[in-house]
Amino acid sequence: DGGITQSPKYLFRKEGQNVTLSCEQNLNHDAMYWYRQDPGQGLRLIYYSQIVNDFQKGDIAEGYSVSREKKESFPLTVTSAQKNPTAFYLCASSILAANTGELFFGEGSRLTVL
Amino acid sequence: SQQGEEDPQALSIQEGENATMNCSYKTSINNLQWYRQNSGRGLVHLILIRSNEREKHSGRLRVTLDTSKKSSSLLITASRAADTASYFCATDMEYGNKLVFGAGTILRVKS
Numbered sequence: 540d541g542g543i544t545q546s547p548k549y550l551f552r553k554e555g556q557n558v559t560l561s562c563e564q565n566l567n568h569d570a571m572y573w574y575r576q577d578p579g580q581g582l583r584l585i586y587y588s589q590i591v592n593d594f595q596k597g598d599i600a601e602g603y604s605v606s607r608e609k610k611e612s613f614p615l616t617v618t619s620a621q622k623n624p625t626a627f628y629l630c631a632s633s634i635l636a637a638n639t640g641e642l643f644f645g646e647g648s649r650l651t652v653l
Numbered sequence: 654s655q656q657g658e659e660d661p662q663a664l665s666i667q668e669g670e671n672a673t674m675n676c677s678y679k680t681s682i683n684n685l686q687w688y689r690q691n692s693g694r695g696l697v698h699l700i701l702i703r704s705n706e707r708e709k710h711s712g713r714l715r716v717t718l719d720t721s722k723k724s725s726s727l728l729i730t731a732s733r734a735a736d737t738a739s740y741f742c743a744t745d746m747e748y749g750n751k752l753v754f755g756a757g758t759i760l761r762v763k764s
Contacts, residue, residue: 543695574754579662581741581756582696597751629695640684640745640752644695 541566545630545645552617552624552652560615560648562630569635571613572642575599576627585628588613589635617650625652657685657742657755665761672729674758676742677722683745685718685725686752690739699727699740734764 543564552558564571570589574582584597588607602621607613617624627649631642660675676685684703688696702709702718702725709716715728729736739759743752 545695572751579756582754584751584753587751627693631696640686640743641698641701642688642696642743642752644697646695647693649693 543630543632543643543645545628545648548646548648550648550650552650554652555619557616557618558650560617560628560630560650562613562615562645563611564613564630564632564643565611566632566643567610568632568643569610570633571607572631572633573597573603573605573613573615574629574631576629576647582629585615624650626650657744657753659740659742659755659758661758662756663759663761665763666732668732668734668762668764670732670762672732672736672760672762674727674740674760676725676727676755678725678742678744679723680746682720685716686743686745687714687716687725687727688741688743688754690741690757692738696741729760732760732762734762736760737762 546561572587573585576582583599585603586605588594604616627647629647630645633642657676657678686701687699690696700711700716702716713730718725739757741754741757743754
């Protein structure tokens with residue numbers, strides 16, 4: 540079945556550590572996105588990528604980094620510079636050519652800083 | 654920055670009743686979408702309405718769009734306990750499928 544796979548589902552991190560969240564898609568979608576979700580605040584865009592080896596900052600990119608070396612993969616690193624990293628992280632993808640903006644989401648990764 | 658704002662923040666109804674959620678936005682859009690999220694899960698796309706459309710139906714869902722008022726509504730008819738979830742509107746403001754989401758409406762359907 541085609542879809543988006545995020546791992547791990549739950550992750551605990553000590554302050555000062557970097558962690559990387561994995562996002563893989565087999566939908567052959569061009570664009571991929573990372574969103575952060577906090578209670579009562581909806582989703583906020585961290586980074587997005589429309590093509591391999593290229594990506595753009597979203598609204599809250601500070602303290603995060605990404606790479607897009609393969610079309611299928613868009614990992615997100617939460618660095619120690621991110622002041623409040625505890626959140627639910629959602630990866631999504633879309634077909635750019637369709638120009639509809641419909642996003643397909645993974646099941647999310649919940650990061651907790653201890 | 655959040656483009657869309659949903660209203661109400663939370664809604665509790667009995668099974669069989671209709672549920673209406675509203676979304677307001679600030680700038681011109683190409684289309685508006687509604688998504689559903691079950692607790693602790695990813696979002697699922699429900700329906701998309703383009704800026705030149707006024708109403709759209711999909712099963713028990715009915716979406717309206719009023720571009721003059723910059724608002725949209727999602728109606729779920731004959732609600733079921735399984736409709737319990739959070740519902741988000743999302744708007745795209747520029748080419749490239751970059752969506753901006755509202756804070757969502759939490760719907761609880763009691764059986």
